[in-house]
Amino acid sequence: MSIPFNFLNEQQQNALSSLSAGLNREQIIWLSGYFQGLLNSSGNIPATLPVQPQKNKQLKILYGTHTGRSKTIAGQLAGKLAARGVEVQAVALDEYKTRQLASETNLVFIVSTHGEGEPPAMAEDFYEFITGKRSPQLPKLNYSVVALGDKSYKLFCKTGIDIDQALAKAGAKSILPVLTLDVDFEDQAAQWISQFTDIFAETPDASDQPNPASIPPSQSDLYSRKNPFRATVIDKVKITGRDSDKEVYHVELSLDGSGINYEPGDSVGILANNPPALVDAILKQTNLSGTEQVTLKEGNYSLQEALSDHLEITVLNREVIQKYLEKTGNKKLQEIIEDETALDRYLYGHDVLDLLEEFPFSFSARELADLLRSFPARLYSISSSQSSVGDEVHITVATVRYSHKGRERGGACSTFLADRIEIDSTVPVFIEKNPAFKLPENEKTPVILIGAGTGVAPYRAFLQHREANNQKGKTWLFFGERRFHSDFLYQAEWQKLQKDGYLEKIDVAFSRDQEEKIYVQNRLIERQKEVFAWLNNGANIYLCGDIKQMARDVQKTLLQIFETEGGMSEEKALEYLKTLKKEKRFQTDVY
Ligand SMILES: Cc1cc2nc3c(=O)[nH]c(=O)nc-3n(C[C@H](O)[C@H](O)[C@H](O)COP(=O)(O)OP(=O)(O)OC[C@H]3O[C@@H](n4cnc5c(N)ncnc54)[C@H](O)[C@@H]3O)c2cc1C
Ligand SMILES: Cc1cc2nc3c(=O)[nH]c(=O)nc-3n(C[C@H](O)[C@H](O)[C@H](O)COP(=O)(O)O)c2cc1C
Structure with missing residues (x-):
């Protein structure tokens, strides 16, 4: 079908222009879901929006997100359900009162996993509640869980999976089995939204909750992984x-x-794209030419193109090893996958070529492509x-x-x-987007910025922002790397910012410039009195960089400072850290 330029009449064009002029991106996402929902409904497009539908089915979407993807999916689902006449409400998990849980009848959870298998900060309290001893029985509840994650992490989608299991244990009935989504989730999420909407909108309702349809908008960007x-x-x-x-x-x-x-x-x-030498070595090892055609989610490509631009070959994950094992039936590989420690050890530092060399198998181009994950x-x-x-x-x-x-x-x-x-x-x-790692709205709020290595990157952005907007708030940077002479990233910029009054203090730790290792956490301890005084004056603390060692050590150090300077017990110090997180005064961007 070709769509003529004047496809809409003048009145419709005017109505559309005036509507779209006032919309933000988040509302556009909701509306795209809404119109898709209308298309999939009986085909009769109502002349007016069901603003206050009477006696319609009701459903709440509870989302827990760090970078906003779960919220986007919540917005899309909400739009689509609303178009099918469902009274739908999307609520962030940190705004949801757990005492309401026992009276809920229809809930969808959309939640990601962060850290090393941890809930995103906004879902922490809910997660603790639902997986803890005080969680109520929920026999009236129908629910579904959409779990976002990344298969390169050992604890894939753990938060969503744990929530699903806790709800099942509490006697709730799942509408659809838990959906686990890897990072290329868009198509699967859209399919699930359609399937869920059809099932939910068509089944007779037992709900009697008087919830008004109010959907907070979700965020989105024009460009995405699928459309960079x-x-x-x-x-x-x-x-x-x-x-x-x-x-x-x-x-x-x-x-x-x-x-x-x-x-x-x-x-x-x-x-x-992937290292060309690795692509060539994989083709050589498999005796494939690279000209073979393969079909991926993204389209049809030569195997060479697929390995170079579309598939992950430098990193392995459990699923790839599992699929490889199913093909080869190799005993040694079986032993590796059955032993968590051996698997972790194997996954770190091995790539697809290692698998092909160590456990040879004659793959066709199609089989090889099927084995691998889309490039995240x-x-x-x-x-x-x-x-x-x-x-x-x-x-x-x-x-x-x-x-x-x-x-x-x-x-x-x-x-x-x-x-x-x-x-x-x-x-x-x-x-x-990372709404969970943001400068305080009030420029007068003091900020303590802790970063090692490339963890200093967002602080350059923070301080550029303050300089460009002439905001001279109290700012203190702790930076760590190996050596002063070769590794002091952006040294001249920090010095200029300090001279111009945008950076009040800077403390550096160069671990290999002396006999004993000195890290940012050692500098924090040296300055603990002042660090605690800044906190008492309302400072926000930011932590960015390595998740494995640095983030853990710095958090431990902060707890130690709360105990010594704040006279807190171990328990109180932990509680204080939790409160700082909840109040968004302690924000982390660790990887
Ligand atoms: C929110 C966020 C922000 C980030 N910000 C930054 C940033 O500002 N700067 C930055 O540089 N990175 C940053 N990263 C990390 C970045 O995304 C990549 O993970 C990193 O650049 C490595 O990707 P790669 O494709 O080069 O390596 P990959 O192809 O992903 O290879 C990594 C793999 O190589 C292996 N490996 C690596 N080192 C070794 C070793 N020494 N010994 C044995 N095996 C090893 C491991 O198997 C590892 O899984 C960030 C990550 C996140 C999630
Ligand atoms: C630092 C970091 C840690 C992560 N840890 C895990 C993890 O342990 N398990 C997992 O399945 N996914 C993990 N992920 C992947 C996220 O869950 C995934 O990117 C998801 O799409 C994010 O959704 P959100 O935007 O709603 O937070 C991690 C991502 C980051 C950036």
């Missing part, structure tokens, strides 16, 4: 010294023409502020290179940025 913007590289500079054993690049990308907006604290998602975008904390750089986005990237079993290896995206792009190349990007 091709940003041009404007600059790329190695910012670690020649004698450093780290290789960190500052990369500047142009967003010109995209209309993309971001805020300090957000990340940029990058869709890279890598995220990088944005190290610039649009108030200062306009249509640019800057990132700070540590190149992953290591040697294992006599082979030099490189991370897919970081070596793409280090080795395979140059000025004027284009890079597929999108913005990953």
Whole structure:
């Protein structure tokens, strides 16, 4: 069907213009769900919106999110259900009163997993409640859980799965089995929304809750993993010294023409291609030419293109090993997958070529492609502020290179940025919002910024923002790396910011400049009196960087400071940290 330019009559065009002019992106998402829902309904499009439907089915969507994806899916589901006449309400889990739970009849949970198998901060209390001893029996409740996660993490979708199990244990009935979503979730989520809407809208109702239909909008961006913007590289500079054993690049990308907006604290998602040497070695090992055609979710490609641009080959996960085992029936692989510690050890530092070399099997191109996961975008904390750089986005990237079993290896995206792009190349990007890592609204609120290595990236964005807006609040940076001479990322910028009054204090820890190791947490202890005084004056604390060691050690140190400086017991210190998190005064962006 071709759609003529004047497809809508003048009156409709005017109505559409005046409606869309007043809409934000979040409302557009809701409306797209709403119109899809209308299309899928009986086919009769009502002339008016069911603003106050009478005696309609009711459902609450409870979402728990860190970066906003769960909220987006909640918005889409809400729009679609509303179009089918359901009275729907979407509520953030940190705003939901758990005492209401026992009287609920229809709930959908959409929740992600963060940290190392932990709930996002906004879902922590609910998670503790529902999985704890005080959780009530819920025989009246019908529910479904959509769990967002990432298969590269050991505890895939743990929060959603645990919530699903806790609800089942409490006697609630699931409408559809728990849906676990990996990072390329869009198609599966859309299918599930349609299926759920059909089932829920068509089944007779037992609900009698008088909830008004009020749906908070969800957020979205025009560009996404599925539809990235091709940003041009404007600059790329190695910012670690020649004698450093780290290789960190500052990369500047142009967003010109995209209309993309971001805020300090957000990340940029990058869709890279894989190291060509690894693609070639995989083809050689499998005796495939690369010209074979394969069909992926994204479309039809030659195997060479698929391995280079669309599939993950540098990283393994449990599912890939499981599928490989099913194909090969290899005993040693079976032993690895059955032993959690052995599996963890195998997953770290091995890639698809290792599997093919160690457990040889004759794969067809189709079988090889089926084995592998779609390439998940890598995220990088944005190290610039649009108030200062306009249509640019800057990132700070540590190149992953290591040697294992006599082979030099490189991370897919970081070596793409280090080795395979140059000025004027284009890079597929999108913005990953991070509402949970934001400067305080009140510029007078003091901030303590703690970061090691590339963990300092978002603080460059924070301070650029403050400088561009002439906000001279109290700001204290703790930065850690290996060596002063080669690894002091953005040293000159911090010094200038300090001179100009945008950075009040800076404490640095260079772990390898002296005999004993000194880290940011040691500096925090040295300054504990003042750190606690800043907290007492309402300071926010930010923590960014390595999740495995640094984040854990810094949190432990903060608890220690609360105990010694605040005279708190261990329990009270933990409670205080929790309160700081809840009040968004302790925010983390760790990876
Ligand atoms: C919210 C967020 C923000 C982030 N911000 C930044 C940032 O600002 N800057 C930044 O540099 N990164 C950042 N990251 C990390 C980034 O997204 C990538 O994970 C990182 O660049 C590695 O990706 P890669 O594709 O290069 O490596 P991959 O292809 O993903 O390879 C990584 C794999 O290599 C193996 N490996 C790595 N090192 C070793 C080793 N020494 N020995 C053995 N095996 C090893 C492991 O199996 C590991 O899983 C962030 C991540 C998140 C989630
Ligand atoms: C630092 C970090 C830790 C994560 N940890 C896990 C994890 O342990 N298990 C998992 O399945 N997914 C994990 N994820 C993936 C997220 O759940 C996934 O990106 C999800 O789509 C985010 O949804 P949200 O935007 O609603 O928070 C993690 C993501 C990040 C950035």
